[in-house]
Amino acid sequence: AQTVTQSQPEMSVQEAETVTLSCTYDTSENNYYLFWYKQPPSRQMILVIRQEAYKQQNATENRFSVNFQKAAKSFSLKISDSQLGDTAMYFCAFMKHGAGGTSYGKLTFGQGTILTVHP
């Protein structure tokens, strides 16, 4: 079974500054996907960024980037130029790779990190 750990229950950052959210995971799988999802207060969860484990290059999406360390099983999210709209709960999630099978497509989430961006 896979586990995902987010060790920072809460983080805060000033607007326009940079913040990094931590995530570690435990798995015996070699091929998998990793995701960061954002859940704003009382709003739907949306995908922020995703990474394929076989790709060594870190994924980037505008102000969002990841630091993927496969050997260390670490997948942190860096938010640059933080904006007030980034205030949300952030979840790191793991998905096993493979066609068919009972785990295909199933996301395993961490406990979440509440990020507050201050003006």
Added chain:
Amino acid sequence: GAGVSQSPRYKVAKRGQDVALRCDPISGHVSLFWYQQALGQGPEFLTYFQNEAQLDKSGLPSDRFFAERPEGSVSTLKIQRTQQEDSAVYLCASSPRLAGFNEQFFGPGTRLTVL
């Protein structure tokens, strides 16, 4: 609508009542997931449908939980004889093809409170 919708948004049930939660995925999406999110926690997988076939129900916590997607579109999660520990937000997500690297699109959730 453009997104995943769920109804009702809020449900209060007395312990022992049966409830039914509905999910309308994005039209044409093949994959549909149900997750349970306790207060302040991350979502936990309940079950997965590929079209009308329920391929994984390993996360359903007890036989009081039942899900269906008879025509491969709308899905219903039913909880029989609700207990206080069933109180949570129930999230539905859909994906356009077989999941994996494809994004899962989440609905707003149904907040169930069992008194």
